[in-house]
Amino acid sequence: MMEKSRRSFLKVAGIAAIGLGAAPAMNFAALDSNGPALPVKKKNENALHAKRWGMVIHIDKVTDKIAKKISNACHIQHNVPDFTHEVDTQKFPDIRPVNPDQEIKWLWKEKFHYAFPDKGDEFLAEKFEHLPFMVLCNHCKDAPCVQACPTQATFSREDGIVLMDFHRCIGCRFCMAACPYGSRSFNFRDPRPFIAQIDPDFPVRSKGVVEKCNLCAERLAKGELPHCVEASEGALVVGDLEDPESEVRKLLKEHYSIRRKQSLGTEPSVYYIV
Amino acid sequence: MTNKWIVTGLAVFVLAVLSPFWFNMVTTTQAAPEPELLGPAKEARKCVLDKYEMRANHMSLLDEWRDAVVRDADRIYVAANGKSFHMSLSTGENSCLGCHEDKEKFCDSCHTYTSVNPYCWECHTNPKEIE
Amino acid sequence: MLEIATKGTKNYWLWIAFLLIVIGAGTVAYLDQFFNGLMITGMSRDVSWGFYIANFTFLVGVAAGGVMVVIPYYLHDYEKFHRITILGEFLAVASLIMCLLFIIVDLGQPVRMLNVLLYPTPHSMLFYDMIVLNGYLFLNIVIGWKILEAERNQVKPPAWTKPLIYLSIPFAIGIHTVTAYLYCGLPGRGYWLTAILAPRFLASAFAAGPAFLIILCYIIRKFTKFDPGWDAMQTLSKIVCYAIIANLFFFLCEVFVVYYSGIPGHQSHLQYLLFGYHGYNALVPWMWSGFILMTVGAVLLIIPKLRRNYILLPVACAMIFIGAWIDKGMGMISGGFVPSPLHHVTEYTPTGQEIVITLGVYATGFLVLTILYKLATKVKEEVGG
Numbered sequence: 096m097m098e099k100s101r102r103s104f105l106k107v108a109g110i111a112a113i114g115l116g117a118a119p120a121m122n123f124a125a126l127d128s129n130g131p132a133l134p135v136k137k138k139n140e141n142a143l144h145a146k147r148w149g150m151v152i153h154i155d156k157v158t159d160k161i162a163k164k165i166s167n168a169c170h171i172q173h174n175v176p177d178f179t180h181e182v183d184t185q186k187f188p189d190i191r192p193v194n195p196d197q198e199i200k201w202l203w204k205e206k207f208h209y210a211f212p213d214k215g216d217e218f219l220a221e222k223f224e225h226l227p228f229m230v231l232c233n234h235c236k237d238a239p240c241v242q243a244c245p246t247q248a249t250f251s252r253e254d255g256i257v258l259m260d261f262h263r264c265i266g267c268r269f270c271m272a273a274c275p276y277g278s279r280s281f282n283f284r285d286p287r288p289f290i291a292q293i294d295p296d297f298p299v300r301s302k303g304v305v306e307k308c309n310l311c312a313e314r315l316a317k318g319e320l321p322h323c324v325e326a327s328e329g330a331l332v333v334g335d336l337e338d339p340e341s342e343v344r345k346l347l348k349e350h351y352s353i354r355r356k357q358s359l360g361t362e363p364s365v366y367y368i369v
Numbered sequence: 370m371t372n373k374w375i376v377t378g379l380a381v382f383v384l385a386v387l388s389p390f391w392f393n394m395v396t397t398t399q400a401a402p403e404p405e406l407l408g409p410a411k412e413a414r415k416c417v418l419d420k421y422e423m424r425a426n427h428m429s430l431l432d433e434w435r436d437a438v439v440r441d442a443d444r445i446y447v448a449a450n451g452k453s454f455h456m457s458l459s460t461g462e463n464s465c466l467g468c469h470e471d472k473e474k475f476c477d478s479c480h481t482y483t484s485v486n487p488y489c490w491e492c493h494t495n496p497k498e499i500e
Numbered sequence: 501m502l503e504i505a506t507k508g509t510k511n512y513w514l515w516i517a518f519l520l521i522v523i524g525a526g527t528v529a530y531l532d533q534f535f536n537g538l539m540i541t542g543m544s545r546d547v548s549w550g551f552y553i554a555n556f557t558f559l560v561g562v563a564a565g566g567v568m569v570v571i572p573y574y575l576h577d578y579e580k581f582h583r584i585t586i587l588g589e590f591l592a593v594a595s596l597i598m599c600l601l602f603i604i605v606d607l608g609q610p611v612r613m614l615n616v617l618l619y620p621t622p623h624s625m626l627f628y629d630m631i632v633l634n635g636y637l638f639l640n641i642v643i644g645w646k647i648l649e650a651e652r653n654q655v656k657p658p659a660w661t662k663p664l665i666y667l668s669i670p671f672a673i674g675i676h677t678v679t680a681y682l683y684c685g686l687p688g689r690g691y692w693l694t695a696i697l698a699p700r701f702l703a704s705a706f707a708a709g710p711a712f713l714i715i716l717c718y719i720i721r722k723f724t725k726f727d728p729g730w731d732a733m734q735t736l737s738k739i740v741c742y743a744i745i746a747n748l749f750f751f752l753c754e755v756f757v758v759y760y761s762g763i764p765g766h767q768s769h770l771q772y773l774l775f776g777y778h779g780y781n782a783l784v785p786w787m788w789s790g791f792i793l794m795t796v797g798a799v800l801l802i803i804p805k806l807r808r809n810y811i812l813l814p815v816a817c818a819m820i821f822i823g824a825w826i827d828k829g830m831g832m833i834s835g836g837f838v839p840s841p842l843h844h845v846t847e848y849t850p851t852g853q854e855i856v857i858t859l860g861v862y863a864t865g866f867l868v869l870t871i872l873y874k875l876a877t878k879v880k881e882e883v884g885g
Contacts (some may be wrong), residue, residue, distance in 0.1 A: 106642055132449055133447050134444075134447060136437045136441070136445070137445050137447065138443055138445065139442055139444050139445060142442075142444070191536070194539065196545060196546065197545060210842065212843040237807055239686060239688065242624065243625070243626070244624055245616050245621050245624040246612075246621060247619050253442075256439075258439065260439045262435055262613075264609065265608070265609045265615050266605055266607050266818045267626065268549060268606075268608070269624070272568055272683075272686055272837075274688065274841070275686075275688020275841050276688070276841055281538070281608065283537050283539040283543070284539035285536075292499075293494050295459060295460065295494040295496040295499050299493075300492055301491045301584075301609075302539075303607070303609040304608060305608075309818040312442065316444050317444075344849075359688060
């Protein structure tokens with residue numbers, strides 16, 4: 096008797112469970128047939144596409160002046176704080192002193208033997224000693240930072256861009272330890288007091304998250320080229336590395352180029368024509 | 370443990386549990402703010418979702434949007450009503466604030482009333498605040 | 501059982517009060533960090549992990565060290581460890597609580613901590629670290645508690661604790677192996693990129709954990725009527741001795757590989773730690789003290805006459821414990837970040853506030869340890885060992 100009633104209870108419960116599971120599907124079907132159309136998310140029509148975005152930097156075309164222009168264009172329009180900026184003490188009265196080693200940078204110039212520490216030849220062509228080498232996130236094909244991130248806040252996008260989801264970052268800084276190029280910065284403090292003029296078209300970051308170059312994903316989505324490319328007077332070129340007809344591939348075909356720490360196998364997508 | 374103690378304990382517990390009511394009795398309460406449509410929003414009269422769904426679920430929609438924009442590079446949202454929107458809080462005409470021009474009336478009044486404190490504006494900027 | 505901890509001598513309460521004050525100071529310092537960000541630390545763009553992660557790494561070792569009493573007792577029926585296994589397990593519990601706290605205070609966005617569970621990421625080593633650390637903590641709490649309870653009631657511990665005990669052994673090895681994998685799997689950091697990192701971590705863990713356990717045995721002997729047993733302490737000291745020798749040996753292997761091959765990306769870090777690099781040498785005296793402490797400690801323990809000296813044994817253990825802390829704490833973390841991947845040198849020293857927060861975490865761990873040890877020793881006193 097006991098056994099029987101339990102069995103029948105389980106049966107009823109099982110049927111009920113199937114019903115519960117089916118409900119969303121039924122709703123979905125009902126919606127599809129005579130309800131309004133389902134919402135769609137899509138890209139802008141004029142967005143720029145690539146199978147794998149990459150950059151080529153003409154070292155000969157980058158002068159100190161252009162280097163500065165490039166960095167500024169990037170940093171100002173991405174609201175990257177400048178810790179040498181004089182803080183408006185009326186707006187931020189309790190500001191604490193700055194530790195310059197906690198700086199934030201996305202795209203900046205380095206000397207050759209820092210940008211390429213494994214290529215610092217003993218007898219190096221003299222011009223290399225002084226040329227400004229622009230360094231940034233390499234948007235590696237096999238990015239160690241993506242591998243390290245415990246929340247997928249850093250991820251490789253389909254088009255090869257290594258992106259940061261600032262909403263999701265927990266600030267563990269594992270990615271900073273993982274990056275072999277020192278391309279990442281951490282917001283040790285609230286950046287707002289150190290931004291001269293906030294650009295409303297791009298978010299500021301909050302304290303406690305990591306940030307880095309995003310290859311201007313927000314501009315590619317609108318069909319515009321990255322800020323650095325526009326400011327570079329032809330020294331920086333971006334394009335599709337997988338497309339043999341693209342400008343970057345043509346440049347790479349014609350010139351000898353190098354990449355940073357290529358021996359590590361991360362497959363950087365930034366090439367330097369020397 | 371005597372009954373007296375148990376009763377006292379229960380009384381304290383009941384009083385503590387009902388504290389929101391006591392709190393409201395001694396403080397003044399306000400009616401919920403009525404959302405007010407202004408500017409382009411008033412003319413359009415058609416939002417991403419219908420009114421009630423929007424009131425209940427806008428946070429989930431925004432959460433979905435940010436994943437779409439950041440992770441899938443999708444920027445345009447064609448709503449069920451056929452209108453398309455820019456999936457952004459504050460950039461461009463078709464964004465949230467592009468249509469609902471007054472952030473204080475559109476976002477803050479209700480959020481303040483319900484004591485929710487979303488951190489959107491820690492990073493995103495209301496373009497009106499810049500000028 | 502917890503009610504035991506509510507009765508104690510004046511000294512017991514003074515010690516608890518002292519710990520609470522330190523925890524309070526640490527909390528105040530942490531709240532400031534919580535609201536203002538990690539700017540209050542000495543960390544920088546180039547040295548992005550510091551004192552917190554250094555102490556985390558070291559304490560994972562102390563936690564794993566507990567397995568050095570579990571293996572002999574449960575796998576080899578080494579009766580002399582009967583009295584101290586519970587001490588090893590409870591030491592692991594306290595250490596792991598400190599480890600988890602160190603991770604939390606190191607996060608830039610601690611309120612988003614649960615994103616690690618919300619978006620589980622099996623290709624990140626931190627994912628596995630989270631699993632093994634929490635798993636090992638859980639195992640030790642359950643095992644320690646159940647066995648102590650059984651002992652108090654003079655019954656056999658429930659049969660299901662046995663498989664958990666066996667499971668805790670690979671977990672102990674696992675926590676430190678995975679913690680080493682956090683570092684040694686990163687392509688751009690020459691100092692960490694070595695397969696011997698995990699074995700080296702384990703060796704120093706099996707020295708530091710038992711060394712601390714010996715010191716704790718001394719404290720227990722002084723303040724309670726429970727005697728952990730001199731023979732057990734002597735066996736532990738032999739374990740400490742061989743483990744620290746293994747650690748030094750592994751380190752010398754590392755030194756040989758790095759200097760004989762002469763690959764700059766690997767050599768520069770050791771050069772910075774041992775001799776200074778381009779004029780930067782903040783850690784040189786620190787590192788040498790660490791190695792001298794470990795070496796002298798090893799010598800003291802390997803000579804039977806000295807090892808059996810009641811006064812000298814805790815001194816040798818303290819030397820090894822501090823030496824291992826220097827080697828695996830600051831040495832391991834700063835050494836990996838200096839020079840930076842671009843071969844810039846940014847040195848790191850923790851700020852005062854960072855140290856106060858760290859002490860707060862240690863005080864929390866010691867509070868847990870004190871209470872657990874109070875329970876353990878009281879139960880042992882009651883049942884007479």
